[in-house]
Amino acid sequence: MNLFETVKNNVSLREAAQAYGLEVNRHGKALCPFHNDRHPSLYVANDHYYCFTCGEHGDVIDFTARLFDLKPYDAAMKLVIDFHLDPDKPPSAAALNAKRIRTEAQKLKENERLCFSVLSDYYRCLEEWKAYYAPQTPDEPVHDLFVEACHKLSQIEYELNILTFGDSYERREIVQDWMTDGEIIALKERLEQLRKEETYGRIEYPNGYAA
Ligand SMILES: [Zn+2]
Incomplete structure (x- = not known):
C-alpha cells in the first residue's frame, strides 16, 4: 500500500474533520471551513466531503490539504503523524490518538x-x-x-x-x-x-x- 492508500484506509474523513475541530451534526453536516458558512452546508461522509454552497469536495487527504494549506503529500504526512499511523502498530493507536487530537480541538x-x-x-x-x-x-x-x-x-x-x-x-x-x-x-x-x-x-x- 502506498502512503495515500494507507492514510485513506486508516483515517475516516469524519474522524479527521472532527479531530481538526469541525462539529459534524447528526445529519452528517458541518459548517464549511472553506467559505464563511452560517448554516452547515458541508456534507461529511466517511470517505468524502462535499460543500453544497462552495462546491469544495474530496477525500480525507484533500480535506486536510485544503484546511492546512498543504500539498497532498504533506497533508498525508500530517495525517500519518497526527493519527500515529504506523504499519507496525495496531489500529487502536490511531483511535487513541484521534481522542488526543479531539481534546486539543x-x-x-x-x-x-x-x-x-x-x-x-x-x-x-x-x-x-x-x-x-x-x-x-x-x-x-x-x-x-x-x-x-x-x-x-x-x-x-x-x-x-x-x-x-x-x-x-x-x-x-x-x-x-x-x-x-x-x-x-x-x-x-x-x-x-x-x-x-x-x-x-x-x-x-x-x-x-x-x-
Ligand atoms: Zn463551503
Whole structure:
C-alpha cells in the first residue's frame, strides 16, 4: 500500500474533520471551513466531503490539504503523524490518538469562547470609556481610558467580527494571538479589577440618561 492508500484506509474523513475541530451534526453536516458558512452546508461522509454552497469536495487527504494549506503529500504526512499511523502498530493507536487530537480541538474551541467573551466585554467597556471620558473642553487633560478606547475600538470590533463570521484559520489566528503570554487572561483580570475599583461603572452620561 502506498502512503495515500494507507492514510485513506486508516483515517475516516469524519474522524479527521472532527479531530481538526469541525462539529459534524447528526445529519452528517458541518459548517464549511472553506467559505464563511452560517448554516452547515458541508456534507461529511466517511470517505468524502462535499460543500453544497462552495462546491469544495474530496477525500480525507484533500480535506486536510485544503484546511492546512498543504500539498497532498504533506497533508498525508500530517495525517500519518497526527493519527500515529504506523504499519507496525495496531489500529487502536490511531483511535487513541484521534481522542488526543479531539481534546486539543476542544481546547481550541474553549479558548475561542474565552476570547469572544472577554473581547465582547472589553468592547462594551471601550464604548463606555469613549463616551464617559471624552474631554468636554479642549483644555481638559485627556483621560488614559479615553485614549485607549480611541485606539482599540475598531481593532476589537474587527476581531469580534472575525470570531463571529470568519473561517477557522482566521479565528484560530486571532485566538492564538490573544492566548500568547496569557494576554487574554490578563485583560480579563484587568477588566474585573477596574470594575472592582469602580474606575468606571454607574455611568451617568452628560445628557442625562444612565447606561
Ligand atoms: Zn463551503
